[in-house]
Amino acid sequence: MTFLAKVKSGKVLISDGAWGTFLHEKGLQPGECPELWNVTRPDDVYDIAKSYIDAGADMIETNSFGGSRFKLEHYGLADRAAELNEAAAAISKKAAGDACNVLGSIGPTGKILIMGDITEDEIYDAFKIQAMALAQGGADAIVVETMTAIDEAVLAIRAAKENTPLPVICTFTFEKTIEGDYKTMMGVSPEMMASAVLPAGADVIGANCGNGMERMIDIITVLRRIAPGTPLLVHANAGAPIVQKGKTLFPEKPQDMFKLTPRLIEAGANIIGGCCGTTPAHIAAIARAVKLYEKDK
């Protein structure tokens, strides 16, 4: 069954948890390029992917969030974008096997188009290289994530749709405003996002990162209302980070996510996973909650 067919089967699917915070736990130093580990420490990257599959995830992402040439150039690795992305997908594919799927991760370039310091063509080309390499390495879908600006997200979606045969997921990062509604830092509401990324070709939309699962329920409620027929994905942070004794902690425990999962499904989520601060234990808890929910249905 294709990835999209699985998503549309009506069953709630489980995605993976955090990569960045996991890599740091495995020894990635601040200032070190995470994507370089796909070739220098592939076994550690594989361990992360495999631990989420073992926790019950139906799909895993790839270690390629910062794999665009614009991010890699900070480390002098811009010319290795294709190689590092392909390696990322191949590692996750090995962990996923045939039963599970691989979502090729594409994050923001860190460039802001309206400032005019970069052209649309340059951004499109960077995303094209990334998407094609992820497809080449074995990704079953592309996930354009942590987006805040419509123009950049649309370019990424188009680059993936026009240059690979893969379905595309697009998730934005929304924050709660003083008014109580949700907007990205660029001022994009869930409504604005859906009305731009769906025509651009996104097959699945949703939200990632943010400040925990509770707020994701609000966001998914809005997205479900404005995109009734579109599969929705959530990758929630384990709450907003707090620092204690020089260590960063994420307050939401697996048990908290277990409890909130049924409400997230009720709100309309079709794929549920984690973002910063979530661990295989969080994913296992979400998987348990989904199983219980489907049994009771």
Next chain:
Amino acid sequence: MSDFVEQLALCVERGKVNKESLYPPDLKGQDGADELAKQALERGLQPDTILKGCILGMDRIGSKFSQNKAFVPELLMAAKAMTAAMDHLKPFFQSGEVKRKGTLIIGTIAGDLHDIGKNLVAMVVEGGGFEVVDLGTDVSTEKFLAAIEAHPGSIVGMSALLTTTMVNMESAIRAIKEKYPDTMVLVGGAPVTQQFADRIGADGYSPDPQGAVAILNKKVA
């Protein structure tokens, strides 16, 4: 004169850079911050009035940003308009005819390559009438110390986006305070909180750029 300050402030607040600029659509074809500043000098207005207009406009957009009534794109365009006007002031800054309120040395902390938030603060602080020395991203403690040495009496601002790098602020602040105990250090960034700022010995924290300007204004008042 107050008419001019108001006019320029409006261009800055709305992000109207110059006449050719198509942004914002409702001001198409009108003079922007660039033309207004140029005309002001030609008409013999005090250069200082240009700075006043910039400060007023940036204060308005900065406040809207703090209240979630404006977002990053609006703030960036305002900063672009402000820069267009301020460019005309360069010779007067150099000659000392127009003085800034003080200097902020700013940089993203060691290990962290994110610069959007840091740049926004730098722009708004510059628009608040301060000189900004931008050290870029991944700034080591040594670089901060060298910049303080080169710009005595400056205030330091540090930014972090990652929870893994924000902890590096603590050692940087300790080193700065050891060598320059009187130097004020402000911190900011998505994962940073007032509580964290207090714990690592920072002198100030703001969740948004306008708050940083308020702290700086209080310091130089």
